[in-house]
Amino acid sequence: MFVDTEILKAISFKETAKLPCRYWVLVFLRFLYTILPQRGYIHPDEFFQNVEVIAGDIFSIDVSKTWEFDPKFPIRNILVPKMILGPPLHFIQFFNPYFKHYVGIDLKTPYYLLVIPRLFICFLSLINDFCLYRICVLYGQNFRHRLTIFASSYVVFVYCCRSFSNTFETILFSMLLLIVAESMQKSDKVIYHNEFLKEKYENAATTVEKVKIFKLSTHLPQHSLNNVIILATIVVIGIFNRPTFVCFAFAPIFFWLHRGLGSTVVGFKDFHFRIFTFIVCGIPSALLLILVDSGYYGYITMADVESLQISWDNWVVTPLNFLRYNSDTGNLKKHGLHPRWLHVVVNVPLLFNVLGVLATIMLSINAYRFVRGQYSKLPRIQSITGLMMFSLVIPIGVLSYFPHQEARFIVPVLVPLIYLFGNYLYSNDIEGRFTRKWKFIFRYVWYLINILLAIFFGFIHQGGIYPLAKSIHQDLKRTSNYGQHTYVVTTHSYSIPTYLLQLESTTKVYKDKKTGHKYRLSPTTFIHKYGSIPVEALFDKVDTMLTNAERLKAEHNKNYKFNIVTPCSLDIEVKKTAARYNYFKLDQVASYFPHFSSEALPTFPGIRHEYCARNSSVPPHKMILAERLGCYLSMYCLKHYQVRVIATKFY
Structure with a gap:
C-alpha cells in the first residue's frame, strides 16, 4: 500500500491538544532574556551585516558599512534585512518624538536600539516553533517533548533572537520544511485515493459503475503543483539572503518534486513539469530582488529608466558576487581557514551538545546499514523522516566542504534535528530501567549545558562592548562644547556597533535657513x-593620533577626549607601555565585567601577581588558591581608559 504509516497516525491525531506549560514558560523566558538585554556579542556580523546598515539608512546617521556593502562589488542583498529590521527601526524613528514628549523616554539610546529590533526578531523566531509544532501534528508525532527541547536550546535563546542573516535563514528553512511536509501529506492522501479508485475502475463490472468511479476521481483535489509559488519565492529570498540557502533548500525541494514518483498515477512527466513551473514561479521574485539591489547600490537610477538607457551594466546580482568572492580561497584566508571536519567534530556538539552527539551516532549507524545493504532498516525515502534526515545531513555535509566554517552557518538544521531526535531524551513505558536512567541523565545534561552556554554567549562573550557603547553614548550627549572631538581606540575586542552611538551624518547635505548655503557636518x-x-x-x-589632536587643539581650538579600550588581561602591559610616554597618563574610567575575549585570554596568576596586587585593598601577600582564582576571573573584563595630557609636545 502506498500510504505512509505516519499518515495513518495523523488521521486520528487530535490537533487541538494543548501545548505544555513548561513550553510557555520557556517562551516567556526567551522574551525576558531578550529584554534584559543580552550584553553578549557573538560575532560582528550580527550587527554589521544587517542592523548597522539599515539603521544608517533609516536614521540618516553615520554608520560603519563593511566591504560587503561596497557598491563596487556588493555581495549582500538589502531587501531581506530591510523587510525584517525595517519595521522595528521605523517604529523607533516614528514614535521617538512622542515617547520623548509624553513619557520622557528616548528610544534612540543604546538599550532600545539594541532591544527593540531583537524583540521583533524574537517574535519572528516563534515561526520556527510553529513550523515544528505543525509538522509534528500533521504526522502524529509527540510535539510536547520536541517543542520543550527546542525552546530550551540556547541556540533559540541567543542566535534566533539576534539579527544574523543565519537567523533569517533559519526562519525561511523552517517555513520551507512545513510547506513541503504539508504538500507531501496531501499528495500521499490524494495519490492513495487515486490509486484505489483506479483499481476499482479497472475491476468494475458495468459501465455505470465505471462512470460513478470516474466522477469520484474527478473530485479529487489537485496536488502536483501545491504551494509552488510560495516555495519558489521562499527559495529565491533565501538564496538572496544567503546563497548557502541552496544547501538547505535542496532536500525539501527534492522531496517536493518527487512526491508520488513511482506510483501508478505520477510519472516523470509530472516531475519535469514541476521543475519547469518551479523555475518560472521563482523568476518574478528574483527580478524584484535584483531590481532593488541595483537601485540601492546605484547601478540603475530613475534617469536611466526614463531615458531607456539600460544595459547589463545596470544590474547587480549579489548572490553571484557572493559566490565569486567565496570561490577564491585567497579571500577566505582573510576570514580564517578551518579544517573540513570542524562542523561535525566541533560545531555540531557546540550548538546541539547531547542531541548533536546522538544524531552523529544514529546517522553513522544508518550509513553503516546503507553500506551493508540493510535497506529495510532505513527510513522510507518519501517519508517525513526521510525529508528531515536529508535536510539535516545534506546542509552540514555540503557546508563542511568549504574551508571557512563558523558554528552559526549550521544553525538552521535545528528544526529537523529536534524533529528526528528530540524525543530521544524522553523515556517511554516499554523501555527498560537502564535506558530510562541514561535518557534522564542526557536530558538534564542537555538542560545544564544549554543554561551555561546561554549565560556565556548571552552575557559574557564580548560582554563589555554594550556597556562601553552605552557609556560613550552618554558621554557624547553630555558634551556641551559643540565640535569637541572624541577618539575611541579599541584593541583585542570586537568592533563597537556605531549605530548605537547615533552619530550625526557627515554625508547628509544640510541647508542654512538664513543664507540658503548648503553644507556637510565634519566628523567629531x-x-x-x-x-x-x-x-x-x-x-x-596612539602617539600619532594624540599629536594630531594636540595640533588641532593648538591651531583651531578643537578640544578632545581620547579613550583607549582594552581587555583587563592587558592592563599591566598597557600601563607599562604608556609609562614610556612622558607627556600623557592613563586614567581608568570604568571596568566592564564580565567580558570574555579570546583574543587576549588572561593567564592564571601565580602566588604574587602584579594585577591582583593593584586591584586588592590588602597589602601584597602570598595568595592562596581561592584568591588566585578570584583574581583570574576578575581579569575577564574590559578596561576603559582616558588619556590625560600632562605636557605639550609642541613649542
Whole structure:
C-alpha cells in the first residue's frame, strides 16, 4: 500500500491538544532574556551585516558599512534585512518624538536600539516553533517533548533572537520544511485515493459503475503543483539572503518534486513539469530582488529608466558576487581557514551538545546499514523522516566542504534535528530501567549545558562592548562644547556597533535657513579598531593620533577626549607601555565585567601577581588558591581608559 504509516497516525491525531506549560514558560523566558538585554556579542556580523546598515539608512546617521556593502562589488542583498529590521527601526524613528514628549523616554539610546529590533526578531523566531509544532501534528508525532527541547536550546535563546542573516535563514528553512511536509501529506492522501479508485475502475463490472468511479476521481483535489509559488519565492529570498540557502533548500525541494514518483498515477512527466513551473514561479521574485539591489547600490537610477538607457551594466546580482568572492580561497584566508571536519567534530556538539552527539551516532549507524545493504532498516525515502534526515545531513555535509566554517552557518538544521531526535531524551513505558536512567541523565545534561552556554554567549562573550557603547553614548550627549572631538581606540575586542552611538551624518547635505548655503557636518567622533595589534604598535598609533589632536587643539581650538579600550588581561602591559610616554597618563574610567575575549585570554596568576596586587585593598601577600582564582576571573573584563595630557609636545 502506498500510504505512509505516519499518515495513518495523523488521521486520528487530535490537533487541538494543548501545548505544555513548561513550553510557555520557556517562551516567556526567551522574551525576558531578550529584554534584559543580552550584553553578549557573538560575532560582528550580527550587527554589521544587517542592523548597522539599515539603521544608517533609516536614521540618516553615520554608520560603519563593511566591504560587503561596497557598491563596487556588493555581495549582500538589502531587501531581506530591510523587510525584517525595517519595521522595528521605523517604529523607533516614528514614535521617538512622542515617547520623548509624553513619557520622557528616548528610544534612540543604546538599550532600545539594541532591544527593540531583537524583540521583533524574537517574535519572528516563534515561526520556527510553529513550523515544528505543525509538522509534528500533521504526522502524529509527540510535539510536547520536541517543542520543550527546542525552546530550551540556547541556540533559540541567543542566535534566533539576534539579527544574523543565519537567523533569517533559519526562519525561511523552517517555513520551507512545513510547506513541503504539508504538500507531501496531501499528495500521499490524494495519490492513495487515486490509486484505489483506479483499481476499482479497472475491476468494475458495468459501465455505470465505471462512470460513478470516474466522477469520484474527478473530485479529487489537485496536488502536483501545491504551494509552488510560495516555495519558489521562499527559495529565491533565501538564496538572496544567503546563497548557502541552496544547501538547505535542496532536500525539501527534492522531496517536493518527487512526491508520488513511482506510483501508478505520477510519472516523470509530472516531475519535469514541476521543475519547469518551479523555475518560472521563482523568476518574478528574483527580478524584484535584483531590481532593488541595483537601485540601492546605484547601478540603475530613475534617469536611466526614463531615458531607456539600460544595459547589463545596470544590474547587480549579489548572490553571484557572493559566490565569486567565496570561490577564491585567497579571500577566505582573510576570514580564517578551518579544517573540513570542524562542523561535525566541533560545531555540531557546540550548538546541539547531547542531541548533536546522538544524531552523529544514529546517522553513522544508518550509513553503516546503507553500506551493508540493510535497506529495510532505513527510513522510507518519501517519508517525513526521510525529508528531515536529508535536510539535516545534506546542509552540514555540503557546508563542511568549504574551508571557512563558523558554528552559526549550521544553525538552521535545528528544526529537523529536534524533529528526528528530540524525543530521544524522553523515556517511554516499554523501555527498560537502564535506558530510562541514561535518557534522564542526557536530558538534564542537555538542560545544564544549554543554561551555561546561554549565560556565556548571552552575557559574557564580548560582554563589555554594550556597556562601553552605552557609556560613550552618554558621554557624547553630555558634551556641551559643540565640535569637541572624541577618539575611541579599541584593541583585542570586537568592533563597537556605531549605530548605537547615533552619530550625526557627515554625508547628509544640510541647508542654512538664513543664507540658503548648503553644507556637510565634519566628523567629531573617531572610532579606531585595531584588532589584535601588539600593545607597543598600538601606542605608536596612539602617539600619532594624540599629536594630531594636540595640533588641532593648538591651531583651531578643537578640544578632545581620547579613550583607549582594552581587555583587563592587558592592563599591566598597557600601563607599562604608556609609562614610556612622558607627556600623557592613563586614567581608568570604568571596568566592564564580565567580558570574555579570546583574543587576549588572561593567564592564571601565580602566588604574587602584579594585577591582583593593584586591584586588592590588602597589602601584597602570598595568595592562596581561592584568591588566585578570584583574581583570574576578575581579569575577564574590559578596561576603559582616558588619556590625560600632562605636557605639550609642541613649542
